[in-house]
Amino acid sequence: MKNETLVGVGLAWADLGLSFVVMEGGLLEGGKTMSLTRWTKALCAWTMLFVGLAHASEQPPTLPIGAAMPPFSLPGIDGKTYTDQSFASADILVIVFTCAHCPTAQAYQERIKKLVTDYASKNVKLIAINPNHADAVRLDELAYTDLSDSFEEMQERAKHENFNFVWLDDGPKQEVSHAYGPVATPHVFIFDKARKLRFEGRIDDSEREASATTHDTRAAIDALLKGKAPPVTTTKVFGCSVKWADKVPDYANYKKKWAAEPVTLEKADAATLKAIRENKDSGKIRFINVWATWCGPCITEFDELVEHNLRFRIRGFEMVTIAAEFPDQEPQVRDFLTKKHASMKNYIFATDKKDELSEALDPAWKGPLPYTIIVDEKGNVIYREMGSIDFLKMRRAIVPALNRLTPWKGLSPIKP
Numbered sequence: 001m002k003n004e005t006l007v008g009v010g011l012a013w014a015d016l017g018l019s020f021v022v023m024e025g026g027l028l029e030g031g032k033t034m035s036l037t038r039w040t041k042a043l044c045a046w047t048m049l050f051v052g053l054a055h056a057s058e059q060p061p062t063l064p065i066g067a068a069m070p071p072f073s074l075p076g077i078d079g080k081t082y083t084d085q086s087f088a089s090a091d092i093l094v095i096v097f098t099c100a101h102c103p104t105a106q107a108y109q110e111r112i113k114k115l116v117t118d119y120a121s122k123n124v125k126l127i128a129i130n131p132n133h134a135d136a137v138r139l140d141e142l143a144y145t146d147l148s149d150s151f152e153e154m155q156e157r158a159k160h161e162n163f164n165f166v167w168l169d170d171g172p173k174q175e176v177s178h179a180y181g182p183v184a185t186p187h188v189f190i191f192d193k194a195r196k197l198r199f200e201g202r203i204d205d206s207e208r209e210a211s212a213t214t215h216d217t218r219a220a221i222d223a224l225l226k227g228k229a230p231p232v233t234t235t236k237v238f239g240c241s242v243k244w245a246d247k248v249p250d251y252a253n254y255k256k257k258w259a260a261e262p263v264t265l266e267k268a269d270a271a272t273l274k275a276i277r278e279n280k281d282s283g284k285i286r287f288i289n290v291w292a293t294w295c296g297p298c299i300t301e302f303d304e305l306v307e308h309n310l311r312f313r314i315r316g317f318e319m320v321t322i323a324a325e326f327p328d329q330e331p332q333v334r335d336f337l338t339k340k341h342a343s344m345k346n347y348i349f350a351t352d353k354k355d356e357l358s359e360a361l362d363p364a365w366k367g368p369l370p371y372t373i374i375v376d377e378k379g380n381v382i383y384r385e386m387g388s389i390d391f392l393k394m395r396r397a398i399v400p401a402l403n404r405l406t407p408w409k410g411l412s413p414i415k416p
Contacts, residue, residue: 058246062181062200065233069093069195070179074129074168077155082127082168084195090125092224094217095189096203097131097182100157102240103144105185107207109161112186115203115217116165122225127166130154131177131185136247138254139310141240143317143402146395149243156392174245184239188217192224201235258310261343265334267350268322270360276320276347277361279379284316285401289389290361290371292324293336297388298370302340304391309344312398316377316406319344322361324369326352376401 063070073083087093096112098105116126132149147153151169158167170176180189190199199220204212220230268276279286289305291298309319323333325348333348349357358365364384365371374383374397383397 059183059242059244060178060181062183063179063189063197065197065200067197069191069197070176072129072168072170072176072179074170074176075151077151077158077167077169082166087125087127089123091123091193092119092125092221093191093195094119094124094126094221095180095191096126096128096186097177097180097189097242098128098186099130099132099149099240100147100153101132101137101142101145101149102185104207104239106145107209108186108203109163111203111209113162113164115221119221124221124225127168128163129168129170129176131170131174131182132243133171133174133245133248134243136243136245136251138251139307140254140314141243142311143314144399146392146399177242182237182242184237184241186239187237190217190220190224190230198224199230199233201232202237207238258343259341261341263334263338263342263346265323265330265337265346265348267327267330268347268357269350270356272347272350273322273357273361276322277373277375277379279375279377282318283377284318285312285374285376285382285398285405287312287317287319287374287398288322288361288372289320290322290324290365290369292369293329293332295369301370301389301391302342304389306340306342306344308391308395309342312402313344315402317398317402321346323348324354324358325349374398374401377405 071084076082134150137148142148147157192198201216203217205214206212216232216235223230325333330348337346368386372385372389373381376382382401383394
């Protein structure tokens with residue numbers, strides 16, 4: 001993406017320790033005057049372009065009340081391309097900027113579906129747009145969700161939750177989102193028949209549906225259907241901030257910090273493995289994965305294990321890996337874990353009595369690798385997988401368990 005490339009160029013210049021000041025007749029580098037050669041003129045032009053685009057990537061102003069609806073042409077999750085003219089017949093057009101990953105957006109999913117159902121017969125059309133650049137969503141921003149904001153994950157969310165509205169993706173370029181200026185997900189924009197903005201703001205005043213007392217979006221629609229002005233035209237918006245593309249370089253810095261975390265490896269005897277499995281002391285959801293350096297599927301999925309540890313560890317979650325290797329393989333195991341930046345709790349079999357150790361860990365495990373179990377804070381198994389992990393199925397076991405143990409103060413639709 002163009003903005004991302006220019007951001008990267010800017011960072012590269014900063015890494016070189018160069019600062020440029022444009023002056024009439026010259027370019028100053030480190031306090032020395034230089035003539036404006038063709039190269040330096042080009043560099044100045046690129047610098048000005050970078051500065052302009054970097055600024056444009058910041059939070060844009062929200063479309064003001066009375067403004068004309070900005071045109072758009074975006075791909076829908078159904079494989080079709082939609083434009084603003086695709087909905088020209090609607091008397092009122094409601095556009096909801098929302099996403100898949102945000103817990104606030106998830107809390108409003110059913111209410112958005114009900115808006116569609118309640119107003120369909122009144123020639124009110126509701127569509128949704130994803131404003132988030134998928135690569136700008138950090139792993140630790142996904143601790144309350146089974147899905148992120150890629151196009152494929154949008155499709156999965158819509159299928160899983162039976163969405164009854166058109167959902168468009170503006171994430172890759174964010175040109176439409178820059179034109180409208182949503183600040184959080186969800187953020188509602190309501191346009192009249194003339195496609196003038198008559199309301200922008202929240203759906204209602206509480207993520208917890210039972211606590212909502214002011215239904216701003218419904219009030220605005222009802223007023224417009226009666227030919228009146230909405231009682232309130234603008235409200236504050238509560239939810240996850242829009243993930244603009246200029247956050248991608250910042251995310252890279254987080255990745256560097258994660259990669260620098262220490263990696264540990266301890267020996268686990270039968271008593272240790274039994275205690276890990278019983279999970280009487282952690283008070284957390286414990287994820288246990290048994291693997292080996294010679295196991296192809298184990299190696300293939302290990303990067304995703306590391307990512308899921310980073311994803312969920314800010315909640316009541318603990319990941320444990322156990323290398324089913326002979327004790328003298330410790331150097332090879334440690335080397336692998338270090339290269340993978342595996343900062344979770346890591347163990348290796350303390351003896352060569354594998355039958356005894358596997359029995360201590362889980363009598364149900366017959367020996368194939370990889371082997372994964374997830375136990376709750378009382379030691380009850382909530383997920384078991386012999387073989388490669390189905391990560392989506394796994395997340396859909398983890399998130400409800402975490403919601404029960406360490407609930408988000410809003411309301412998640414992924415019920416415990």
